[in-house]
Amino acid sequence: METLVQEVMTKKKEAHVSQKLNVTGAEALILSLLAEGVDSIFGYPGGAIMPVYDALYDYQEQLKHYLVRHEQGAIHAAQGYARVQGRAGVALATSGPGATNLITGIADAMIDSTPVVCITGQVFRHLLGSDAFQEVDVISVSLPITKWNFQVTKAEEIPAAIAKAFYIAQSGRPGPVLIDITKNAQNERFDFEYQKCTKIRSYFPRRKVDANAIDAAVELINSAKKPFMLVGQGVTLSKAEEELKAFAEKSGIPVASTLLGLSAFSTKHPLYVGYLGMHGNYGPNIKTNECDVLIAVGMRFDDRVTGDLKSYAKQAKVIHVEIDPAEIDKNVKTTVAVVADAKEALVALTEKIEKKSYPEWLQEFADADRLEYEKVISKDFAPNTEKIKMAEVIKMLSDKTQGTSIIVTDVGQHQMTTTRYYQFTEKDSNITSGGAGTMGFCLPAAIGAKVGRPDRQVVAIIGDGGFQMTMQELGVIMQYGIAVKVIILNNNFLGMVRQWQQMFFDNRYSSVDMHNPDFIKLAEAFGIKAQKVEKREDLGSALDTMLDSPEAYFLEICVEKETNVFPMVPAGAGVGGIRLE
Amino acid sequence: MENKRFTISVFTENTIGLLHRVTTVFTRRKINIESLTVSETETQGVSRFTIVVNGAEDKVLQVSKQIEKQVEVLKCFFYEDEQVVYQELALYKMPTKAFARSEAVEDIIRESNARVLAIEPEFIVIEKTGREHETQALFEKLKPFGILSFVRSGRVAIAKPMKRLQTHLEELESISLFE
Ligand SMILES: Cc1ncc(C[n+]2csc(CCOP(=O)(O)OP(=O)(O)O)c2C)c(N)n1
Numbered sequence: 121m122e123t124l125v126q127e128v129m130t131k132k133k134e135a136h137v138s139q140k141l142n143v144t145g146a147e148a149l150i151l152s153l154l155a156e157g158v159d160s161i162f163g164y165p166g167g168a169i170m171p172v173y174d175a176l177y178d179y180q181e182q183l184k185h186y187l188v189r190h191e192q193g194a195i196h197a198a199q200g201y202a203r204v205q206g207r208a209g210v211a212l213a214t215s216g217p218g219a220t221n222l223i224t225g226i227a228d229a230m231i232d233s234t235p236v237v238c239i240t241g242q243v244f245r246h247l248l249g250s251d252a253f254q255e256v257d258v259i260s261v262s263l264p265i266t267k268w269n270f271q272v273t274k275a276e277e278i279p280a281a282i283a284k285a286f287y288i289a290q291s292g293r294p295g296p297v298l299i300d301i302t303k304n305a306q307n308e309r310f311d312f313e314y315q316k317c318t319k320i321r322s323y324f325p326r327r328k329v330d331a332n333a334i335d336a337a338v339e340l341i342n343s344a345k346k347p348f349m350l351v352g353q354g355v356t357l358s359k360a361e362e363e364l365k366a367f368a369e370k371s372g373i374p375v376a377s378t379l380l381g382l383s384a385f386s387t388k389h390p391l392y393v394g395y396l397g398m399h400g401n402y403g404p405n406i407k408t409n410e411c412d413v414l415i416a417v418g419m420r421f422d423d424r425v426t427g428d429l430k431s432y433a434k435q436a437k438v439i440h441v442e443i444d445p446a447e448i449d450k451n452v453k454t455t456v457a458v459v460a461d462a463k464e465a466l467v468a469l470t471e472k473i474e475k476k477s478y479p480e481w482l483q484e485f486a487d488a489d490r491l492e493y494e495k496v497i498s499k500d501f502a503p504n505t506e507k508i509k510m511a512e513v514i515k516m517l518s519d520k521t522q523g524t525s526i527i528v529t530d531v532g533q534h535q536m537t538t539t540r541y542y543q544f545t546e547k548d549s550n551i552t553s554g555g556a557g558t559m560g561f562c563l564p565a566a567i568g569a570k571v572g573r574p575d576r577q578v579v580a581i582i583g584d585g586g587f588q589m590t591m592q593e594l595g596v597i598m599q600y601g602i603a604v605k606v607i608i609l610n611n612n613f614l615g616m617v618r619q620w621q622q623m624f625f626d627n628r629y630s631s632v633d634m635h636n637p638d639f640i641k642l643a644e645a646f647g648i649k650a651q652k653v654e655k656r657e658d659l660g661s662a663l664d665t666m667l668d669s670p671e672a673y674f675l676e677i678c679v680e681k682e683t684n685v686f687p688m689v690p691a692g693a694g695v696g697g698i699r700l701e
Numbered sequence: 702m703e704n705k706r707f708t709i710s711v712f713t714e715n716t717i718g719l720l721h722r723v724t725t726v727f728t729r730r731k732i733n734i735e736s737l738t739v740s741e742t743e744t745q746g747v748s749r750f751t752i753v754v755n756g757a758e759d760k761v762l763q764v765s766k767q768i769e770k771q772v773e774v775l776k777c778f779f780y781e782d783e784q785v786v787y788q789e790l791a792l793y794k795m796p797t798k799a800f801a802r803s804e805a806v807e808d809i810i811r812e813s814n815a816r817v818l819a820i821e822p823e824f825i826v827i828e829k830t831g832r833e834h835e836t837q838a839l840f841e842k843l844k845p846f847g848i849l850s851f852v853r854s855g856r857v858a859i860a861k862p863m864k865r866l867q868t869h870l871e872e873l874e875s876i877s878l879f880e
Binding site: 258259263264267268269288291318319320321322323324325326327328330444445446448449451461643 | 721735
């Protein structure tokens with residue numbers, strides 16, 4: 121046990137160590153962020169974080185700070201940034217209300233495994249617990265929704281806390297961490313030295329691939345008649361897109377994606393059979409209950425994917441490739457668990473499986489697709505409605521961008537329509553709030569995504585309801601000239617809730633009718649070029665103008681008010697109970 | 702799956718806030734903690750939480766994985782009663798005059814292997830270690846003489862398996878990657 125005690129939390133690395141004598145805690149924080157390679161942060165100042173803002177003033181060249189309009193915008197922007205960059209985004213806020221305004225985004229990042237580092241100011245150490253001005257116990261408040269959090273009350277603690285924060289946020293199954301720094305710690309001076317954290321004795325983020333588990337999985341895969349693979353965001357997080365493709369092509373196994381798994385596997389690949397879940401495709405949902413071996417990679421069997429567990433894939437042997445041991449057997453009992461990083465596991469599996477193909481089994485998916493096309497998709501794409509349908513917009517956008525844009529969605533019908541019909545062909549392109557379903561996520565997340573990937577087209581697709589939850593962030597687009605393309609799919613309803621009220625509450629439309637402001641004037645007030653589209657014949661040119669614009673562009677597209685998203689697995693039903701109409 | 706009593710041993714870093722992190726794993730899932738005891742272990746800086754719950758084994762397994770997932774938790778084990786040696790402690794505050802009136806109380810203390818911990822002019826404190834049903838039995842026996850106050854500690858338990866924490870951690874370390 122002695123060795124355990126002596127082991128230090130951070131191992132000295134040969135890599136250069138950042139050092140500076142006699143700096144304030146606030147400056148040490150900035151230096152720590154720079155040592156972690158951070159170049160952009162999203163935040164909002166206030167009393168308890170002012171020393172940090174003062175220090176930022178001297179580092180404007182190296183560390184770009186984006187002043188959001190509400191702290192929720194900061195955390196969602198950091199999430200969008202993290203999702204396109206594959207490393208932690210950073211959000212900065214003051215104590216009390218500043219910190220609590222981050223909470224929704226922290227919860228969102230927790231359930232969607234997004235690496236973010238939140239830094240909050242806190243009252244002076246001697247005032248802790250005294251109900252001081254803007255004192256909120258943000259450590260307790262954020263505790264169940266952070267992977268780790270820590271309160272710093274002395275300047276010397278800052279480098280190690282930040283090093284741990286980045287290490288924990290980004291390693292294993294990623295997640296949000298929060299560092300709360302009392303004001304005295306920001307002011308105190310000390311000699312700064314930074315070492316990256318590479319190990320914590322109580323933390324085992326990742327397992328080596330277990331050869332026995334691989335062998336057991338390979339045996340199941342090689343003898344399967346109707347194998348089926350489900351991929352989730354774990355593939356994206358482990359940057360295993362190529363390895364997934366290699367596995368799929370050698371195994372010949374059809375691939376379906378969860379909501380957050382979209383863009384990890386090209387939707388145009390011949391083995392891609394669709395999107396899972398409540399509003400997913402017909403084929404992958406019903407085939408889940410017909411396959412003999414189900415291979416789940418980097419996904420967590422969320423209830424929006426499985427529907428009623430009692431009738432979910434009961435006939436199948438389940439192989440679960442998952443980095444987080446706590447996910448194994450949580451919802452679905454596995455036959456073989458491979459607790460490992462998706463990339464390493466896929467490489468090991470690909471090496472050992474036989475090359476195969478399943479033409480008849482794939483044909484079954486194609487038949488299901490044809491049925492869905494007849495009953496749903498054909499009507500969505502060539503509607504007989506006077507007004508534009510959401511699906512047409514997405515289809516056209518997908519065709520025009522050839523599925524290569526970063527698509528950021530909010531929550532609701534437009535989200536389900538977009539994720540159904542945008543044909544992602546490039547990785548790191550799908551940003552949406554999955555596990556939490558946070559309305560208001562889209563606009564700030566799109567801003568963060570564009571900051572993270574200025575070289576790519578970033579399109580935000582938002583409902584008229586969700587837009588009004590965080591629309592003030594148009595100010596960030598204005599102030600920093602962020603070239604995000606914003607599409608509001610305006611149905612003058614809280615569409616998804618209205619759909620449920622129509623289907624399950626006897627058409628009683630309760631508080632879903634939206635009286636909206638003039639969105640075009642609103643966008644223009646922020647200096648953003650804007651256009652309203654009401655007629656089908658104007659849609660193509662409007663999308664072209666938007667896509668070709670070198671700066672931000674805002675499109676309000678007035679869509680059919682009462683369209684429902686189908687297929688649908690009604691809440692509480694099994695995947696086999698998916699409805700096409 | 703039927704409910705059983707489980708003793709969960711959690712080995713953690715001795716950090717502020719961890720108690721809260723560990724207990725929310727239970728409260729979130731509406732699992733009632735029957736008792737909880739925290740103490741330092743034989744290793745400096747490592748704390749042990751001993752938590753007793755009533756639950757189905759698969760649920761307890763899930764909970765223990767969720768606990769182990771917490772960054773500052775070293776390792777979490779759970780045991781059925783047969784796999785641990787365990788003990789609790791109870792204190793009984795009795796009016797001194799209950800002793801003066803008869804020798805019955807004295808006999809009860811002797812028979813129950815309890816002992817007198819403190820004697821004050823107005824009250825006497827009796828201590829009994831044992832399992833819950835034993836301390837409860839003494840409670841029932843003393844009750845007619847007027848118990849002023851009663852308190853029972855959480856369970857403390859030592860696992861029977863000989864494998865040490867250190868060995869478990871070394872094993873975990875050998876199958877893990879850190880970067
Ligand atoms: C913060 C938050 N509040 C409430 C909800 C519940 N909710 C889910 S979808 C939805 C309607 C969304 O309407 P809108 O943004 O107009 O998009 P649409 O469904 O019409 O495309 C609501 C209210 C939510 N997901 N998030």
